[in-house]
Amino acid sequence: MHLPRLSGKDDEGSAALEFIAVGVILLVPLIYLVIALGAIQEQTFGAEAAARHIARVVARAPDPTTAAERSDAVLAGIVGEYGLDEDAVDLSLSCRPLVVECPSAGATIIVTVTTRVGLPLVPEVFGLDRSTAVPVQAEAVQKVSRRWGAE
Template identity: 60%
Template sequence: MRDDRGSSSLEFIAAGVLMLVPLLYLVIVLGSVQEQTLGVEAAARHAARVIATAPDARTAASQGDAVLSSIASQYGIDDDDVQLAVTCLPQGVPCPSAGATVTVSVATSARLPFVPAVLGLDRATSVPIEAVSAQKVSRQWGAE
């Protein structure tokens, strides 16, 4: 017979640490990805609204950029990593125009925390995130 006194506490500590560290990292990663997802979705939605309700095309462009940079700073999104695409339906009409539907697409990538930038690991382990929002422009848009 062997004497196993005191080994259960050591096993509990070792197993607890081995299970707690990955679980804690998973919570941090999911929180980071969720924050980026909410930010991209908010940017797309608010930019579409601002563009659709702007009085003219120049104001729409400047307000859309302002909304995008404001939301990016609030949600911790890097402005350089954000891609914004604005289109209008039906095809071929200027964007925005009366009666058109403005579609705003915002895309970025969420980089995982604590991943070093060595050998491009931070880019290889990033999670792509994209959100699309559509807003109808008033038929009276641009009318005096």
């Protein structure tokens, strides 16, 4: 037995159209999220690599001048390799125990690299690109030889 329709509209085929429309509406933000998280992860890997390699270079350098030169070269290489914004990268070095001259023989150096990751497709209008940037920070710790600077 076939019941007659109460409304005069024909709904045949609208489910597929609704599925496609809702799918697109949900898929676009999901794709943006994947792209944004990928950019943040790439910059995080860059900051971690910079901190780790700079700590090693400074700890293995024979003197402070060589340590500064090598750490600048490593940072430039990491910035180029991971696409970090050179102006947004901040590098700091501290020592434990606190000493007058850092790095020094026998100290433990702590290298901190901070940067800001701009989200993709955010316009520069009204400073939106700066206000939506995600801060990223990485630290690395390395023990300096007791004979550091004596060679």
